[in-house]
Amino acid sequence: MPMLIRWTGQTAVAAEDPFTAVGDEDPIPRGDVIISLQRFQTEGERLLAEGRKVGVRIEPNEQVEEIVRDLPRLAVVALAFPKYLQGQAYSSAAVLRERGFAGEVRAVGDVLREQARFMVRAGIDTFEPADGATPAEWSHVVGRFRHVYQRAADGREPAFVERLEANHGV
Amino acid sequence: MYRYDAIDKEMLADRVQEFREQCARRLAGELTEDQFKRIRLMNGLYLQLHAYMLRIAIPYGALNSAQLRKLAFIAGTYDKGYGHFTTRTNLQLHWIKLKDAPDILEHLAEVGMHAIQTSGNDIRNITADPHAGATADEADDPRIWAEAIRQWSTFHPEFSFLPRKFKIAVTASPSDRAATKVYDIGLRLHRNGDGELAFEVMVGGGLGRTPYLGSTIRKHLPVRHLLSYLQAILRVYNRHGRRDNIWKARIKVLVASLGPEGFAREVDEEWETSDKARVDLPDTELARIRAAFAPRDFQTLPATSTAFEAAKSNPAFARFARHNVKPHKIPGYALVDVSLKQPGETPGDCSVEQMQAVADLAERYSMDEARVHYEQNLILPHVKLDDVPAVWKALDAVGLATPNRGLITDIIACPGLDYCALANARAIPIAQAIARKFADPALAERVGDLGIKISGCINACGHHHVGAIGILGVDKKGEEFYQLTLGGSPEANATLGQSLGPALPADKVAGAVDQLVEVYLRERKGEERFLDTFRRTGLAPFKEAVYADAH
Numbered sequence: 062m063p064m065l066i067r068w069t070g071q072t073a074v075a076a077e078d079p080f081t082a083v084g085d086e087d088p089i090p091r092g093d094v095i096i097s098l099q100r101f102q103t104e105g106e107r108l109l110a111e112g113r114k115v116g117v118r119i120e121p122n123e124q125v126e127e128i129v130r131d132l133p134r135l136a137v138v139a140l141a142f143p144k145y146l147q148g149q150a151y152s153s154a155a156v157l158r159e160r161g162f163a164g165e166v167r168a169v170g171d172v173l174r175e176q177a178r179f180m181v182r183a184g185i186d187t188f189e190p191a192d193g194a195t196p197a198e199w200s201h202v203v204g205r206f207r208h209v210y211q212r213a214a215d216g217r218e219p220a221f222v223e224r225l226e227a228n229h230g231v
Numbered sequence: 232m233y234r235y236d237a238i239d240k241e242m243l244a245d246r247v248q249e250f251r252e253q254c255a256r257r258l259a260g261e262l263t264e265d266q267f268k269r270i271r272l273m274n275g276l277y278l279q280l281h282a283y284m285l286r287i288a289i290p291y292g293a294l295n296s297a298q299l300r301k302l303a304f305i306a307g308t309y310d311k312g313y314g315h316f317t318t319r320t321n322l323q324l325h326w327i328k329l330k331d332a333p334d335i336l337e338h339l340a341e342v343g344m345h346a347i348q349t350s351g352n353d354i355r356n357i358t359a360d361p362h363a364g365a366t367a368d369e370a371d372d373p374r375i376w377a378e379a380i381r382q383w384s385t386f387h388p389e390f391s392f393l394p395r396k397f398k399i400a401v402t403a404s405p406s407d408r409a410a411t412k413v414y415d416i417g418l419r420l421h422r423n424g425d426g427e428l429a430f431e432v433m434v435g436g437g438l439g440r441t442p443y444l445g446s447t448i449r450k451h452l453p454v455r456h457l458l459s460y461l462q463a464i465l466r467v468y469n470r471h472g473r474r475d476n477i478w479k480a481r482i483k484v485l486v487a488s489l490g491p492e493g494f495a496r497e498v499d500e501e502w503e504t505s506d507k508a509r510v511d512l513p514d515t516e517l518a519r520i521r522a523a524f525a526p527r528d529f530q531t532l533p534a535t536s537t538a539f540e541a542a543k544s545n546p547a548f549a550r551f552a553r554h555n556v557k558p559h560k561i562p563g564y565a566l567v568d569v570s571l572k573q574p575g576e577t578p579g580d581c582s583v584e585q586m587q588a589v590a591d592l593a594e595r596y597s598m599d600e601a602r603v604h605y606e607q608n609l610i611l612p613h614v615k616l617d618d619v620p621a622v623w624k625a626l627d628a629v630g631l632a633t634p635n636r637g638l639i640t641d642i643i644a645c646p647g648l649d650y651c652a653l654a655n656a657r658a659i660p661i662a663q664a665i666a667r668k669f670a671d672p673a674l675a676e677r678v679g680d681l682g683i684k685i686s687g688c689i690n691a692c693g694h695h696h697v698g699a700i701g702i703l704g705v706d707k708k709g710e711e712f713y714q715l716t717l718g719g720s721p722e723a724n725a726t727l728g729q730s731l732g733p734a735l736p737a738d739k740v741a742g743a744v745d746q747l748v749e750v751y752l753r754e755r756k757g758e759e760r761f762l763d764t765f766r767r768t769g770l771a772p773f774k775e776a777v778y779a780d781a782h
């Protein structure tokens with residue numbers, strides 16, 4: 062099985078990937094699959110009815126609002142980064158988490174360690190790195206900054222809360 | 232001034248360490264220049280025509296003497312002995328070696344400075360009114376809010392890969408000294424009818440290829456909701472801004488395509504449904520930041536100073552007092568403009584000796600504060616009128632007392648083709664040639680208030696669209712030509728300049744400016760500034776004078 066990196070909340074670990082990413086032209090194989098939004102809209106019901114796990118891949122110009130009703134049934138939302146500069150997916154991830162999606166949010170495409178700390182904070186928790194980064198390297202870059210200045214999906218306490226607690230001796 | 236606490240300092244330390252490792256990977260050949268580019272571009276490090284350029288952020292243009300001395304040290308140790316202040320109140324060092332960059336960042340961190348988000352498609356350095364805390368006409372101190380935005384926007388997980396760079400400016404005064412109408416977001420603090428502090432939020436201003444002035448999308452945003460409202464704007468932009476064409480990627484294009492009302496509706500929808508309390512700062516944190524900008528311990532002084540008045544018997548000082556000394560909110564104090572526009576020098580350049588001199592003066596005479604104005608000058612914001620003659624003398628000794636603030640020789644110019652890889656044409660020699668023509672201070676004074684702004688390409692870093700005379704470098708079959716525009720203004724009732732006519736070759740530009748000034752001096756009525764005369768007469772007489780030969 063191919064490997065990916067999973068962020069546990071504390072550290073990055075290697076994990077097996079039970080999902081097959083299926084292109085729009087390819088036949089659907091057996092087992093758990095990740096398919097495009099378009100394909101999900103036509104074939105999603107059938108695949109879910111078969112009892113397998115289904116993930117949806119969202120391209121940068123697609124809106125996660127389109128799958129809001131399906132979120133409880135989805136195992137994975139894969140956010141595509143055709144180029145690392147295409148940052149719409151950071152907002153998509155944030156919106157998914159704000160809407161309460163607790164499943165896996167995966168980054169696929171031009172996924173590089175320099176973006177890891179932003180991705181984790183935005184609510185992405187699995188990664189298919191394009192730069193060959195190891196889980197150890199991933200942990201290193203995600204954990205580098207001891208503080209953050211704003212609340213995000215990762216639940217870290219921002220500086221203004223740390224300051225408050227320091228003042229009250231918590 | 233805001234001082235970095237342990238948390239702010241650890242942020243910088245972690246950043247330095249990160250960049251040190253990234254540079255080591257590049258220097259060891261683990262990363263190609265192309266792979267490294269995406270990293271350095273998030274650290275304000277550019278590869279220019281001749282060397283690396285490092286852009287150091289100066290949040291809301293505020294510096295203390297220790298910071299200025301550190302900048303002087305860095306410019307002397309790692310560069311050629313000078314730095315360049317930009318129209319975004321940053322300092323650029325144009326001759327940096329890659330291997331030194333991490334050490335430079337470490338030096339900067341020692342004084343609470345950095346190069347974070349001075350490049351890349353992220354929220355850039357926050358600018359504010361350089362007169363903040365010293366001017367009588369402000370509704371609040373804009374630096375408080377600029378600092379809150381600085382922290383919120385630093386390494387923002389959602390907004391570090393926007394369609395394009397994003398710039399925010401804050402003012403609290405009706406006379407806009409921060410050019411807020413040409414920013415992606417311009418924020419104007421004011422008090423509403425009930426005396427409550429609110430922001431007017433303007434979006435979609437910007438220069439560049441298609442210049443726009445910002446549109447107001449909210450007149451009275453309660454200040455406590457600033458950050459949640461900014462988040463809503465940025466989210467709409469990040470999700471819907473264009474990324475297929477670099478020239479259409481700024482928020483101004485999105486605002487123009489939806490219309491300001493349509494854009495405002497999208498933002499409001501996002502904002503109304505958002506969990507504001509998660510984003511907005513608690514009152515305790517706002518109070519903490521506010522305390523850092525508490526009014527200084529000003530002395531009670533007479534409103535006029537005999538020493539200051541007496542010194543005016545020297546005509547050179549009197550001229551300086553007329554143009555470079557501005558009223559302060561406290562009687563007996565003044566803001567002193569430090570001109571980085573000595574005719575013949577590069578606009579915005581500041582040598583090591585000059586930085587040290589300003590640091591000394593700030594420490595001794597200005598409550599340890601100096602400011603950077605986006606018009607590429609410095610300010611000593613809290614000088615006693617009694618001390619202005621001594622300050623003037625010390626500035627004069629290092630070539631910083633040119634009495635030309637706001638005058639024709641106070642030219643804004645981007646680095647242009649002398650440094651910038653994107654340039655079509657040089658900007659600095661054009662500025663120098665014009666300044667030399669008007670080097671006689673009496674002549675410059677007679678011409679009066681006139682802003683010349685020069686950009687080396689359509690990116691408009693020199694703000695040429697809002698110059699009373701704007702000059703844009705263009706490339707005509709490999710030769711440097713210059714397109715002139717007239718009538719632009721960055722002030723509260725901002726306007727964009729109108730094209731004068733066909734572009735001119737480099738050696739004709741200074742002469743053309745001379746002709747424009749002659750027309751103005753001939754046509755002006757009473758106290759009219761160049762801009763006023765132009766607005767009254769229109770383009771015709773100016774055009775006629777410059778292109779007469781062509782007929």
Ligand code: SF4
Pocket residue numbers: 645646647648651652653654655686687688689690691692693
């Ligand atoms: S206006 Fe053009 S030439 Fe000037 S600094 Fe900006 S990008 Fe470079």
